[in-house]
Amino acid sequence: MQLRVTFVAAARSSSLLAERFEDDRPLDQAGWDQVLGVAHELLPLAAAELRYCSPTPRSRATGDALGYSPLVQLGLRDCDMGRWRGLTLGEAMAREPEAVDAWLADPRATPHGGESLLTFVTRVGEWLDTRPLEDGGRIVAVAEPAVVRAALVYALKAPPSTYWNIDVRPLSAITVTGRAGRWNLRFEEARAQSTRA
16 A cells, blocks of 8 residues: 655745745745746645645645645644754854754754754654555645655655755655655656647
């Protein structure tokens, strides 16, 4: 029995350089424009039997704009960044360079007082493993890019340091198939592009 879970990364709420840890800001205009630009490609995912999202405003808004009407899942919340919540990586580095270095180097480190990377990956993986299983069942989950990265590390049973090498762009979609403890990354075939004469 296999389940199909497609993660859709939430649209942006700021430029990449201005992204903040546990960002609670709503979609910015560029984010709304992105959603409108790709809605025709992501809209078919609304047919999934179960539709979820992270609790952030931008994840909820992205899911709603795509017609998913997703249910908020606390298990899909962003990593708890403790006292770094709301800071950019650059701001955290300027305030606590040694602490940021330790956090980036050790997946068990919690110098910010929040979750470690390992705890975050495990939490997201536990959410994935506890989805209702019906053979051929489909799920779509709109989540922060960090959550999608954590889900991929978990699904692939990759070392936690792999997290830093996965680039998840806003509104990208990735599918894993399988069941608890046994997930596979699935790449879809490219759709034929119509050409104009």
